[in-house]
Amino acid sequence: MQEMVTTPVLSAAEFFTRAGERLDLVMPQGLTDPNVIPKRGDHDADPVMEKIAAVRPIRPAAVLVPVVDHPEPTVLLTQRAQHLPDHPGQISFPGGKIEASDETPKHSALREAEEEIGLDRAHVEPLGYLDLYMTTLGYRIVPLVARVEPGFTLTLNPSEVDNVFEVPLAFLMDIANHQRHSREWQGVTRHFYAITFEQRYIWGVTAGILRNLYDRIYRE
Template structure:
């Protein structure tokens, strides 16, 4: 499915973005089987399993989509360290698997953001959640959108996070910046979405979540 071009000049100021998210997420989300996933461009990955079964058996996780409240909102990303066993060097949002002590996806996202980048939850204004995203590694991710004070001081867990960087939201919400790529993973060719930005290559689940964010805010 192609993303729709922006029909007008959206207001990407903090107040405009807040209103945009509230308006879009007040609408009913798609039915669960229509939720985005790593399988969207790789239907052979799901094989004999029905999509509903994949969701039921997947482990819950959450990520924070930190929208930095600059005059033009930016999104904050992490670059994972190269030595990690999973997703080494990849670009991601702060987040991880749900722990038994987490009361909600928001609690998971805030806890992980504090652990990974030292983000103070008091400087975070939650706005809403996107559709669940199912990964090929067996997680169902709840993405939590939140406005973050631009004066927030970060302290990276250097074991997990090599770097953080920001990308202007207008760039990420421009459908012309989305690409389809493929690479061999294991012994199979996998197809995925990507949003290159300078020398950064945002791809996989992170790009898929961004694409869903565009769809929820501006329509498919």
């Protein structure tokens, strides 16, 4: 019989305290080194993806994991514009390519959040990086977890984002809502994490990073 796993209930203060204790802003090992294979990535749910990713050109990127400090915290997510050539309409975190002018992945994540959704960094308190996440297409993504002070206003960049919305952190961190799905991709069956919230389907990299957030903050 499979053991039931329950997710601990954390208040906003407890979550941010744990994040501050367990995460840091040390540059993740392997961001640009082909000899280092990140331990987290699409291969969490599908081990064969590691071999595919290992032969792809490395594409360093950073995303912001914005946790809004409401009495019941939420995670701010975006829906990519439908006209984009890559992953149109998918749910994601604000973020993108690490530019040469960016001092650190933190600066990349904050810059991209300003450019994509107009999130003023004055409302954002960076807490630390999750584990480096490797995608099947060769992206190596640094997720920056941050506390976001409520009261911000957003201005969406329509060339990149169609919509922005918030999902309760407690829902996203409930292990019972983490599913494993599959679909055909370039002739092979690909397996990945997925979370369904109301009419929103959160899957792939975004769900994988949320799973990493659960592992780093909620596991004892």
